[in-house]
Amino acid sequence: MSSTLTVVVPCYNERANIAPMVAALQAALVGVAWEVVFVDDNSPDGTADAARAIARQDTRVRCIRRVGRRGLSSAVIEGALSSSADYVAVIDGDMQHDETRLPLMLNALQGGAQLAIGSRHVAGGDNAGLASPFRARLSDVGIGLAKKLTGAEVNDPMSGFFMLRRDLFEALAARLNGQGFKILLDLVLASPAPLRIVEIPYKFRPRAAGESKLDALVMLQFAGLLIDKILRGAVPLRFISFALVGAFGVVINIAVLEAARSVGVSFGVAQTIGTFVAMIANFELNNQLTYRTQRLKGKKIWRGLLLFMLVCSLGAVANIGIANALYAQNASSVLAGAAGAAVGVVWNYAVSATLVWRAR
Ligand SMILES: Nc1nc2c(ncn2[C@@H]2O[C@H](COP(=O)(O)OP(=O)(O)O)[C@@H](O)[C@H]2O)c(=O)[nH]1
Ligand SMILES: [Mg+2]
Incomplete structure (x- = not known):
């Protein structure tokens, strides 16, 4: 029996967050046939070992361990492409996203939406979990730029928390840039026709364990993604x-x-x-x-x-x-x-x- 929902969790040095994540998914997804795929880039802290230890007891848990690779977007792409389920969700592995929203997202898709986005920027959502005022500011500037430069009609185009039909993901996969952190923006921009999008509010939690991997390179890759999209079709x-x-x-x-x-x-x-x-x-x-x-x-x-x-x-x-x-x-x-x-x-x-x- 294949699953209804594959939850893809990109992780790098998230060992301490693996078991809590599986437990949280189990609690949130009662009544849904789900599986989780942890995509780990050979983290030195043994994240993959932690995932495999659980996978040996629970067939709903899988782990993809990539060696000689780094990158959130490409990890998400490979995790999603390993799925045979009807729907694919993406959620950070550090418990900052609210997994209890997943059933609402699934409902929205089953009701005809093509993409459900966990949003910090619609009524009922918030961004309080960002580590510092600087990060909040950076996030706002990034969102503003993304909206302005691309015309994407999404309030939180930088969200790393979303769900879509697997067949849609497969159709868009070849057009993705795959660099850096912003896979959702990449997906929205890759679609030749505007997508039917539903935004579901959630409160961004502070990180409980481990540390953020956002750095200057990630920001540079974001600039690259925008430039790439803008240059396509330019004279x-x-x-x-x-x-x-x-x-x-x-x-x-x-x-x-x-x-x-x-x-x-x-x-x-x-x-x-x-x-x-x-x-x-x-x-x-x-x-x-x-x-x-x-x-x-x-x-x-x-x-x-x-x-x-x-x-x-x-x-x-x-x-x-x-x-x-x-x-x-x-x-x-x-x-x-x-x-x-x-x-x-x-x-x-x-x-x-x-x-x-x-x-x-
Ligand atoms: N596989 C993989 N996961 C990553 C990589 N960089 C970040 N992640 C994961 O992506 C998620 C979001 O990253 P995080 O550092 O928390 O970003 P922030 O929430 O924007 O500070 C976390 O689950 C990270 O472990 C990477 O290079 N490879
Ligand atoms: Mg985080």
């Missing part, structure tokens, strides 16, 4: 124009730097002036050339210029960060610099295309 000519303007900006930057230095301005100040002049020139050129079809005029120019400079500053941070990271891993300085610059220009282009020169 390449426009990107080329943007990149050429950027290259011209580098020339302006160096020219101003040298000119200021020749009249005795210190390097740091001269470079700062050069950078600002280059950004303003680039904004003007892009406004005249790259985005002439939606040129900003009048008062909108000032807002646009400010946003553009902000976006480019973030691009510069990503550029320097990536170049440093590659250089530290023994890449040649030219390769590291080029990779950093490439990421910077793609970021600047993708984000300014949507935020600064948004097509009406």
Whole structure:
């Protein structure tokens, strides 16, 4: 007999949370034919051993142990693709999500919804379990960006807690980006037609054991996911124009730097002036050339210029960060610099295309 519901639990160093998770599912899913798949990336704390010890006693429990791999999204994808059930749910392995919502999600799907999302941002849900005000802020910014850049009609597109029909997941699987943390957003964006989505409120709990794995790399992968989605279908000519303007900006930057230095301005100040002049020139050129079809005029120019400079500053941070990271891993300085610059220009282009020169 196959199960009705497969619960996929990505886990990394969650040993202490495995047994409580199985017990919680058992209590929440009375009357449902369920199974749970823990997808562990060979955690050093022995998470897989803990799962297998339970699996030996309980055939509803399975464990996929991946070696030489890391990544929440790809773990979820492989867990879901190992299912033969009618429905697949995804829930974090750290007890932060409220498993008692699972039957409600299942009801919603059986009533015709295609995707049920556990949401912290609809009435009755909350985000109190985020570890710090910084994380709450970060989460809000991420949600805002995701909504703005993608137009996804979901209040909590960053939720890691959701359920959908397995056949839908299988249909979308090949179109998934699979990088980083945000598998739900990835799924919503992969669907060629808008999905019938129901959001079910839940209260995000604080972590009871273990620690969070969200770090700078995860955030970078999130940026990559957004960029990937935006670039799909974008006009390449426009990107080329943007990149050429950027290259011209580098020339302006160096020219101003040298000119200021020749009249005795210190390097740091001269470079700062050069950078600002280059950004303003680039904004003007892009406004005249790259985005002439939606040129900003009048008062909108000032807002646009400010946003553009902000976006480019973030691009510069990503550029320097990536170049440093590659250089530290023994890449040649030219390769590291080029990779950093490439990421910077793609970021600047993708984000300014949507935020600064948004097509009406
Ligand atoms: N298999 C796998 N699971 C992961 C990985 N990174 C995070 N997880 C799991 O994904 C869930 C959410 O991660 P968590 O660190 O709690 O993120 P946060 O709640 O946003 O701080 C937890 O169950 C983690 O153990 C990974 O690289 N591989
Ligand atoms: Mg967590």
